[in-house]
Amino acid sequence: MKRAFTLTVAFVLSCGVVVGAAVAYDLLPAPGGDLAPTPEDRTYPVRFVDFVDERTLPLAPTFSEGSELRAAASGTVTSSACVPGHALVSGKAAFAVDGNPVVALSTDVPFYRDLRWGDTGPDVDSLRRALAVLGYSVDASGGFSRDVFEALSAIQDSDGLAFDDGGFHLTDFLWVPAGAAAVAICEAKVGQRYMPESTFATTSSILTALSLVSDEAEQVVPGDRRLQVFGVDAVMPESGVLSDPEALARIAAAPEGKGELRGNGDEEAAPISGTSQLVTPLRVAPVPAASVFDVRGSQGCVASESESYPVTVVGAKLGMSQVTFDGDSPSKILLRPDAETCRAP
Template identity: 30%
Template structure:
């Protein structure tokens, strides 16, 4: 029993000493400031790529109609085909039908001696297509001999009878110089319907809300591999780009989505047109930020840098000279020459 009491006393004494000997947590205001660490830096190409949503101004497809009738004996178009003014997309009863775009829709037969804005519109299109027909201004809207010869030139081009007159049953009016059929009702060997098909959805503009604070520089917008320059206001109207855009898988999926999903925009990428040769440094190494200018510490010196942007917790900068390393964190107070400059 005596030995047991001695053991219990020793244990109690040990616990009491431990309470006074083992230190408690150090208050945060008394902890030692960590020593700055020298971090090597690397150089990388930086294009400041951003994923943004683009809003599209679109025109839904419209019907392409024809007033003639007969059996389709030759067919050169189908769904997703391109119809161009001045070409023959199909033949009926062995007779080529010509597709024509005119600024004034064709609504009557046209032949020598007639006059009107539709005559002048026909003349303008034949001139554009390279069949001549230009004349003095006072005869612009008159179906004269020069216009008749131009029309014969077009008829010869498509293999039609050279009548020198234009009948509605011999042509299809197009709403544009070149259109894409989203669907076609023409079937070889069957009667040609009055509605030949519908045009595909077209895009007149693409609008991007350009983020604030981007590093100055020309940028491009890229959607599914199709790209063009991004205007400063974010509104893209480049016709070549927009025509290519509607053929991409991204646009097809977007156009097939519901109205609510389409309202959310089309995913796009914007980036600098010419990538920058940047130095990648830890974000904590940057101080004295003033707009797109800042400093980093290199040894005992402040180095002025251009602040290009960020990349996964790192700052992408452009130093005025070569930079091999930076200190993190900036332990001592250092002056940054650009921090007090006016923006």
């Protein structure tokens, strides 16, 4: 009985302490000085940082159809350097007919005639560029002159071509389109009769472009972008289409892309992905997303204590909107602005 009475008294006393503390707290004065709310609690500082819009992009490959390689030579095929999966080497014999080598020559303009001293035209300029790539001292443009004659004479001597007069003869060469891919099919076999302009080999399709998928193109920040695909670095122009033949050739040849890059020029290829960021960073101000109002697409507004400012939202991360100001910018903005609009309807 005594123990029960003691517990009851203790319970009553504890309740009195709690109630008394609550009453005492309500009677305390409101905090002042440093504990009082300040205007800064309602504002956020505007500080600018570099923004590169780093993101992974879906890219749609475009392939050209394979090329049929044809030569003007005729006779029995006595040797061939054609191997499926391997590219023909410009400046080297692709095959031989009746024991006479036919040299592969990669140019951007197809050959359609024999060339001799004094000839001019796009095909002569194209021949000059091809010879220069092979290491001969030849200017990139001009007529058929001594420098071209000497380069062709050197090729005729070293490869043992049918002609040794320093001229360009269609029967001595196999035109290979510039940037042609590896051979897919070798048509002319050793021992077979080869007829002029029949197909010697067919090349594989060539990667001719990587384009930003249209839905993603609407979301990226405009500007040239550093792109990395299968470990290969390139620069994608603001248009969103990478068409640089050299960069595309390196991407197509990357070991990481084997099995992922497929196309034959007739059907749409499956998209691939690449990482990217802006070449030239934007100066943006990260602000709390709740401080941006009157948002219409990528356009919106923020407000200071005295006025509103139009902004463009270029990105978002962890609850912060990355904005650029269309004009002047304030030093601070309201975290929860009361304004509804700052743009004309």
